[in-house]
Amino acid sequence: GEDVEQSLFLSVREGDSSVINCTYTDSSSTYLYWYKQEPGAGLQLLTYIFSNMDMKQDQRLTVLLNKKDKHLSLRIADTQTGDSAIYFCAESGGGFKTIFGAGTRLFVKA
């Protein structure tokens, strides 16, 4: 079945760039997403990319998609302590079912 994998932890210093990586198996994925979960809160959609795009930039966030390798990354420029959270990669084929990864816990050291 479909699977989404990502590393569980990432630690960066404040001001540095963070890069969170994700791989997925479903070649029919149409939409790929990054969600952010802060402590005690639900998931919040950060950004998304269509499968026919290679890159999407939104302020400090840059999403890169390598469809051939089924690899998605999220780059956060000038990482701040407020960026500390769990980041989930997810994919869907356009239907209702979205497959989520286990989440990458980002630690930002001051």
Next chain:
Amino acid sequence: GAGVSQSPSNKVTEKGKDVELRCDPISGHTALYWYRQSLGQGLEFLIYFQGNSAPDKSGLPSDRFSAERTGGSVSTLTIQRTQQEDSAVYLCASSLLGQGMTDTQYFGPGTRLTVL
């Protein structure tokens, strides 16, 4: 309300007891989803409701789990004869249409269930 709400926020129960978890979706959203989030695991899809259609129950892990959605709005997830492995955060999400990216899922804060 302004967002998806869930209650209770925390639930501690004894093994073998039944629990009910409630989700109030965003008003007007036709699609509602339940997920389970275990420590170190991704979100596990449980069940999906779309309008008046029959729900997709393909993610329910056993027949001890059931869910209903009354009047196309509030949903209740029921776990009967709880087991320790049921301990997790149960997340509810709703979306306007239930189809694809044009239809963002909005998540509630979750219910943390602990089975002793």
